[in-house]
Amino acid sequence: MTVTLSPSDRSRDLSQPLDRLGPDETLKASSDQLRGTISQGLLDRLTGAVAPDDTKLMKFHGIYQQDDRDLRDERRRQKLEPAYQFMARVRLPGGVCTPAQWLKMDELARAYGQETLRLTTRQTFQFHWLLKHNLKATIQGLHEVLLDTVSACGDDARGVMCSVNPHLSALHAEVYALSKQASDHAIPRMRAYHEIWYGQERVASSEPEEPFYGRTYMPRKFKIGFAIPPVNDIDVYAQDLGFIAIADETGLQGFNVAIGGGLGRTDQAPATYPRLADVIGFVKPGDVLAVCDAVMGVQRDYGDRKDRSHARFKYTIDDRGLDWIKGDIERRLGFELGEARAYDFVSNGDAIGWRTGDDGRHHLTLFIENGRIANLPGRALMDGFRDIAEIHDGEFRLTPNQNLTIAQISDEKRPEIERLLEKHGLCGLNRQSALRLNSMACVALPTCGLAMAESERYLPSLLTRIETLLDRHRLTDKPITIRMSGCPNGCSRPYIAEIGLSGRAPGKYNLYLGGGFHGQRLNRMYLENVGEEAILAALDTTLSHYARERLETEPFGDFVIRAGYVKEVKAGKDFNS
Template identity: 70%
Template sequence: MTETTVLDRSRDLSQPLDRLGPDESMKDRSDYLRGTISEGLLDRITGAVPDQDDVKLMKFHGIYQQDDRDLRDERRRQKLEPAYQFMIRVRLPGGVCTPAQWLKLDELARAHGGETLRITTRQTFQFHWVLKDSLRPIIQGLHDTLLDTVAACGDDSRGVMCTVDPQSSRFHAEVAAMAKRVSDHVIPKTRAYHEIWYGSERVGGSEPEEPFYGRTYMPRKFKIGFALPPSNDIDVYAQDLGFIAIGEEGGLEGFNVVIGGGMGRTDQAPETYPRLASLIGFVPVDRVIACAEAVMAVQRDYGDRKDRQHARFKYTIDDKGLDWIKAEIERRMGGPLGEARPFAFTSNGDSYGWNTTPDGRHHRTLIIENGRLDLKLLDALRDLARVHRGAFRLTANQNLIVAGVRTEDRPAIDAILAEHFPDIDHFSILRRNAIACVALPTCGLAMAESERYLPTLLDRIEAILAENGLSEEPITVRMSGCPNGCSRPYIAEIGLTGRAPGKYNLYLGGGFHGERLNRMIRENVGEAVILEILADTLGRYAREREPGEHFGDFTIRAGIVREVTEGRLFND
């Protein structure tokens, strides 16, 4: 990181710590994310990490402490502590995974993760049902294949996303390589991770331990993504910082830059809202790292460190003004951004069937419903990983691409797919455009079901579509178990966020390509009301739509919901 940002960091932390929120003070006294995590892991009296500060600090290490929500009430009645377990999230820039890494992930999931894995909406893996004694074995096992969990959670730059299948051309490969470079550049530099999880000795030095982040890191999480038009599969407008690739098949010229996206909101806090990122200009390839550093530094220095509900970059931008933020980014970059280049998105889903790319390799997308890899799927994909000589690529829609297959290897791959995935091409159009977060029973924030319930709800929505002759019409559906929006529900044509068991907020009117927020049409309702509203609205869509008109566009044109023109108006 540059000297300028180090000096800026020192300047902005001159304010007294008692003017900061409790989480900021906690980070400041954590000794660069060490806390007392090592001691807490040795406590055999409890299945938890006993110190609550350590529970928060472990997020920076890619670990969430959770408990089995299905058992919580019964264990309380029996006067037992909650059934504590942990979620571990892997750092996997751009969702790229080798067969060797897949086999190690499979091995660790079987031994320590309840014989299951999750493919997340940010192109990585999550282990669930991990007991405290299994934390180090998993992290050390990941290290054996050059994987880690650094900054997969916490107030830092999260895993960097990238449009899938970068082997389809040199252009794609350049974008994927840049995403990896940015990911490696922006992760925390503290040695705490190596000391706690790998057993490394602490070594002193004269250089700052965190030259960019300082003692208090970022005000909140910060998400970065790289999109490659015409595909907006990563939902680039939902990122704090998005890079939209500009170039030709012969090579990459640079990126349009968008800033300030974010999905989280709180139901009872109308001052919180989702926001789509704003386009501010263009950077050439050789200025991407400088741009990323400058954007993050502005949020680091000016983001709200008192009120965490107001601490995401989107609020900093709306408070300061986009023009002011852009000027500050340019000042830190040492020069102006270029004028944004033309581009267009035509989809945000995945491509299915076999695809052959200019390099002569073949790629096959496997639909993994809601990203849930149960034991049956793990068995199938282990067989696949043992013969595959290319790569696996995780998509932002929770699916899996078997990428880089050589022509001579296709028969073996096809045989395994035919044995384990006989219905591989029989998922409905609706299911191909639907995603859900994990929610219950593991997520501590979940208020309602999501991944366990969405398939059932889709069955009933599919019946409505069939009645109206809409079964082949692509419609995006996103469900989240709480308002935090991990499944990016606020840009779906049909969005649902959990309020209580069996109750959801229903949103309509998002953009099919992820370019427009939706709006709430009904609050805190159950399945019967949801289906009644969808039956009426989809029926009208079937009768009144214009040629080529997407469902979200129709709901606005027909006056069913008002268009949201900017995040601050989302709750109006």
């Protein structure tokens, strides 16, 4: 089937009309603005799944259909359909959550999500193990506390990220407010969401449902983030559109604008690669929403709608050239971007432990290994955080590194919170090696359908073995970033870690070395498709060398390049060379 974009589906600035669409673009165009047959599929009790086309459309609703891969072979032998279940991702701009919202998340997770929550690398919650007949109850429960799952997945503007700098409370509040505005501004209108999940009636209108997105939305996902130097915790160079806050003693002056980041790639496909964003100029705070429209508009109009593997904004920029893209952004804005201002990043990790903000209130950032909130032996995270939410009068902030900040704690509440942490065995969460505190893993098996290898379930034990090496080389307290992904898509941002691992097959990984300590440089493959023994041997060699010959303040990623283990990656196109 061939679909032609009508004038209402594209910007009038589109200079080269796209007359043919790939299969996913065709599906979106004919989906009745993402309604498809989702409502009918939710009523079908003969299967735990929905129709294949609806599984794609439901991503725009923040929902992924999955199945329990631990049970897949056994159910196939029994001639049963897969153990279908769903993941729902909450839209939570900047990762800020109220205690009331936390309590609702806890309630829903206990009722429908096997008593666990997942903190993601984009500062939000994921429910796993949701059954089809519980989806409406889950989403309606979120609605009770003004949360939803709109645009948390799909070809649209994903959840907007914002730095968590607890000691810069006033600046963080100002930047967070802008990130929240950007999120509310950039997401689709999604009338279908309100009809399907809240039971609202469809309202006839002569106006287009999606005046910006049209019927085909974005060519691929589009990620936006706000960073506050000196901490690059959101990995701003990995965003399609990044805003780097520029502030002085008088307050926020504006933002440097960075475009074209993205980490997804495909093994054995050299035309796909991760790319870091380029800083193209400076804008005032009042221009943020206009910049979002202009940059997204360029990608909407010129992104590849035939080949999804080539549809991210990074490829649009590399195909057309950065200068051309910047010029078109400025044309849409109606003004030229200012010259980029000076800034400095020093890390992309979290400030673990207690901090006091410039407003005098306290903030406690806790290490949550791989973002998993559950009641574990000796550490009752679900129970502990529920009890804290019941008495907390501040906020919770989910960090971009899968950790949790209990924020805005008053002097009066701090002793109570410390007592609850002790009661539930949570005081030891931060007593970890520097490597573990700078680690991340994606979910991978058993729920992610794309996973080729373990990640969340495996990384902790691998870190224990690497910690033995660190202890031997007296590097236990040296921060080194390490990230693992179960497939090449890079959800845990492994390609900018000093040590990166991406799954190739059960027990097999690519090992990457040489990423920038504060997210400023891609790493490069050092070993391909190897198991644990080869990974540990390689790290033993490089860490030993690092311990002997590193410069005083030299990060591990810088050292492996200087020592010749890998060549520096200077541009995304060079990643596979």
